[in-house]
Amino acid sequence: MIKTYKVMLLPNNKQRTKLFECAGVARWAYNFALATQQENYKNGGQFLSDGELRKRLTELKKQEKYAWLNNYSNNITKQAIKDACQAYKNFFEGRKKFPKFKSKREVDQVFTLILQKLK
Numbered sequence: 001m002i003k004t005y006k007v008m009l010l011p012n013n014k015q016r017t018k019l020f021e022c023a024g025v026a027r028w029a030y031n032f033a034l035a036t037q038q039e040n041y042k043n044g045g046q047f048l049s050d051g052e053l054r055k056r057l058t059e060l061k062k063q064e065k066y067a068w069l070n071n072y073s074n075n076i077t078k079q080a081i082k083d084a085c086q087a088y089k090n091f092f093e094g095r096k097k098f099p100k101f102k103s104k105r106e107v108d109q110v111f112t113l114i115l116q117k118l119k
Helices: 013-042 050-061 064-071 074-092
Strands: none
Touching: 013 050, 013 074, 050 064, 050 074
16 A cells, blocks of 8 residues: 655745755756657657656756756656656547646646655
């Protein structure tokens, strides 16, 4: 059985800044995945799996321009790419509307961080 805990955080200013940065990284990764999927579809390609997109992101991280992504947990980008791929699939299977790019101006700045319990 998987347990989930919902907690309320009361961060100080330094922590709040870090949380907003993490939400920005998640937004960037989601938009990267969505843009890559759209470009691939426009060029006649098949749906790209989230694994393939994560490989592309890993290659981007090696470039100096995107080295800043190495300062944040891989789980943040991994989950954002997974979410973007699922949103794209849902659209093509007729379950949802076409996914929109995420904006800084959204009220909820959200990201998912998966923590695993050590055995």
